[in-house]
Amino acid sequence: MSDEPVIRFDDVSKVYSLPGGDVVALDHVTLTVEPGEFVAVMGPSGSGKSTLLNLMGCLDVPTSGRIFINGEEISRMSDDVLTRLRRNHIGFIFQQFNLIPLLSALENVEFPVVLTERRGESRERAIRVLRSMDLEEELFSHKPSELSGGQQQRVAIARALVNEPELLLCDEPTGNLDTKTGTAIMDLLRLENGEGKTIVMVTHDPKVAEYAHRHIRIVDGRLV
Amino acid sequence: MTDGYRTILASLAVRNLRRHAVRSSLATVGIVIGVIAVASLGIMGSSLSALFGGLVSDVSDTVLVTPHLAASSGDPFDPRNTLASRLSERDVAEIEKAVGQNRVIPMIRASERVTVGDTGGYTQVYVLPAEDIPFLLEKEAGLYPQTTSSGVMVGALLADEFDLHPGSRIEVGGENVRVVGIAAERGMGIDINPDYAVIVTEAWYAGRHDEQGYSQVVVKVGDLDEVGEVKAAIEQQLNRREEEVDVLDSREILEIYYETSDAISVFLIGIGAVSLFVASVSILNVMIISVTERTREIGLMRSIGAEKREVMVMFLYESLILGIAGSVVGGLVSVVVGYYVTASVAGFLTGFVAADGGTAILSPAAIGYIVFGVLFGIAASVIAGLYPAWKAAQQSPIEALRYE
Numbered sequence: 001m002s003d004e005p006v007i008r009f010d011d012v013s014k015v016y017s018l019p020g021g022d023v024v025a026l027d028h029v030t031l032t033v034e035p036g037e038f039v040a041v042m043g044p045s046g047s048g049k050s051t052l053l054n055l056m057g058c059l060d061v062p063t064s065g066r067i068f069i070n071g072e073e074i075s076r077m078s079d080d081v082l083t084r085l086r087r088n089h090i091g092f093i094f095q096q097f098n099l100i101p102l103l104s105a106l107e108n109v110e111f112p113v114v115l116t117e118r119r120g121e122s123r124e125r126a127i128r129v130l131r132s133m134d135l136e137e138e139l140f141s142h143k144p145s146e147l148s149g150g151q152q153q154r155v156a157i158a159r160a161l162v163n164e165p166e167l168l169l170c171d172e173p174t175g176n177l178d179t180k181t182g183t184a185i186m187d188l189l190r191l192e193n194g195e196g197k198t199i200v201m202v203t204h205d206p207k208v209a210e211y212a213h214r215h216i217r218i219v220d221g222r223l224v
Numbered sequence: 225m226t227d228g229y230r231t232i233l234a235s236l237a238v239r240n241l242r243r244h245a246v247r248s249s250l251a252t253v254g255i256v257i258g259v260i261a262v263a264s265l266g267i268m269g270s271s272l273s274a275l276f277g278g279l280v281s282d283v284s285d286t287v288l289v290t291p292h293l294a295a296s297s298g299d300p301f302d303p304r305n306t307l308a309s310r311l312s313e314r315d316v317a318e319i320e321k322a323v324g325q326n327r328v329i330p331m332i333r334a335s336e337r338v339t340v341g342d343t344g345g346y347t348q349v350y351v352l353p354a355e356d357i358p359f360l361l362e363k364e365a366g367l368y369p370q371t372t373s374s375g376v377m378v379g380a381l382l383a384d385e386f387d388l389h390p391g392s393r394i395e396v397g398g399e400n401v402r403v404v405g406i407a408a409e410r411g412m413g414i415d416i417n418p419d420y421a422v423i424v425t426e427a428w429y430a431g432r433h434d435e436q437g438y439s440q441v442v443v444k445v446g447d448l449d450e451v452g453e454v455k456a457a458i459e460q461q462l463n464r465r466e467e468e469v470d471v472l473d474s475r476e477i478l479e480i481y482y483e484t485s486d487a488i489s490v491f492l493i494g495i496g497a498v499s500l501f502v503a504s505v506s507i508l509n510v511m512i513i514s515v516t517e518r519t520r521e522i523g524l525m526r527s528i529g530a531e532k533r534e535v536m537v538m539f540l541y542e543s544l545i546l547g548i549a550g551s552v553v554g555g556l557v558s559v560v561v562g563y564y565v566t567a568s569v570a571g572f573l574t575g576f577v578a579a580d581g582g583t584a585i586l587s588p589a590a591i592g593y594i595v596f597g598v599l600f601g602i603a604a605s606v607i608a609g610l611y612p613a614w615k616a617a618q619q620s621p622i623e624a625l626r627y628e
Binding site (some may be wrong): 054057059060079080083084086087088092094098100101102103107110111112114115116159160163 | 232236239240243520521524525527528529533534620621622
């Protein structure tokens with residue numbers, strides 16, 4: 001598996017059919033992401049960054065072209081297979097944190113484990129991962145609304161990591177955080193990358209992009 | 225599926241319902257009312273059936289012969305029957321010939337003004353041969369009227385109402401007579417309804433009126449298996465040339481009762497079902513609101529690995545919990561409501577069944593209706609939750625995540 005790129009886009013296009021006419025979000029994109037890479041995707045808004053990330057995250061399938069995740073072609077996979085691929089191999093980190101408001105910090109981290117393994121030890125694993133995020137233990141039982149932005153993003157990263165995915169996809173992970181907190185979060189991500197996780201991160205902040213080893217610029221759906 | 229998996233989806237459902245406690249409890253109230261309606265209307269229907277059944281079963285040995293009416297519907301309670309021509313002595317003799325050993329009781333139904341003290345009114349009067357009275361009626365107190373005396377018998381409820389005892393005096397048709405006996409309470413029957421009536425002997429009546437013939441003839445069949453034969457024999461004897469009499473046995477009358485009470489039951493349950501339908505629409509509404517509000521959350525769950533099925537299960541849990549909560553409360557309340565409905569229906573129709581109201585609530589039929597109502601309520605909630613849950617599961621994770 002290590003020879004195989006984590007992500008391979010082969011002449012991928014994505015076209016959205018809207019009432020006002022077709023919108024080409026990705027225009028014949030070909031790229032690969034190798035294991036252990038830290039890639040920053042940059043570009044102006046509307047350039048197709050989010051579409052690229054959604055396709056990498058198996059949330060969407062391309063209009064044409066082929067996408068391989070860990071060597072497996074996703075465009076013909078059923079929804080359930082895509083879902084299992086997401087929860088076992090891909091971790092998502094969002095700008096809005098996107099924790100489940102009804103669950104405590106710990107339960108949020110536990111949620112993907114419960115869905116995957118359905119075993120009693122999910123709690124222990126969630127605690128272990130959450131501890132490694134430098135979050136005070138008394139906050140574990142707090143609801144997301146009782147946490148600061150930085151704390152919420154730590155919980156979100158723990159949730160993304162808990163199923164030990166090979167690939168982390170981050171959409172503006174520091175977009176809603178102040179500089180200091182943002183730096184702390186980026187340090188966490190760099191640490192994970194150092195331990196071998198492949199990271200693809202969308203950002204428009206050049207400082208944040210400096211953490212990445214490789215930069216991909218995208219304008220009007222094409223790589224430049 | 226392990227416990228942990230089910231627990232987290234169920235506890236999410238519970239927490240979401242609690243987050244919107246007012247909305248959830250209002251939706252539950254709808255189910256509560258629906259279940260009460262189905263269960264208590266069902267109980268009411270079944271207690272009506274039980275009443276009818278009780279009325280008719282004790283006269284299952286009865287064949288009723290009435291003068292034929294071109295317009296007759298065959299229903300002995302059809303008011304047109306009272307306008308009928310009479311059955312003559314000769315008809316009675318022919319019936320007697322036809323039925324052999326079985327007892328033939330000719331009777332006249334009349335109406336007389338009855339006065340007790342200052343109050344008076346028209347009352348049904350049954351005119352029976354003195355020797356036949358003990359066969360039709362049980363006595364509660366006193367004696368049966370005799371051909372040789374001018375004493376009359378009164379029905380139990382009439383006696384209660386005017387505080388009559390053997391020895392009391394009442395006026396019947398302007399004549400002061402002595403009450404010699406009180407007939408035991410009997411309820412409505414197909415042959416005779418004595419509870420509010422005055423029962424007099426044929427001799428007494430004939431001495432004061434010159435009417436000829438009888439209103440109806442009751443044949444008491446000794447062996448229940450012979451009812452059909454007795455009927456056929458009477459038909460054969462009297463209706464050979466032209467339709468002179470209508471012959472009904474209690475089974476036919478029972479069928480009329482059951483058809484009526486079945487129709488009432490279906491109608492009542494229909495009303496209950498409509499209210500449950502309304503309740504499930506309100507659950508549908510609450511669930512659609514819940515799905516719309518949580519669009520973003522659904523998108524998130526889907527993106528971090530919840531399958532469509534799991535999202536669906538989570539929302540179905542919500543409507544299932546609403547349904548179970550509402551139906552159980554509704555079931556408990558309908559035990560109480562059903563009890564009073566049964567008791568009051570019984571009390572309303574016939575006094576004597578009122579004492580059975582307590583046992584009616586424990587009857588298998590009543591419990592069956594409550595269980596039916598509860599299950600119906602749960603099913604209605606889950607069915608109402610299907611569409612919103614399906615809709616939630618079908619949302620595209622990207623669209624849902626973008627939703628504000």
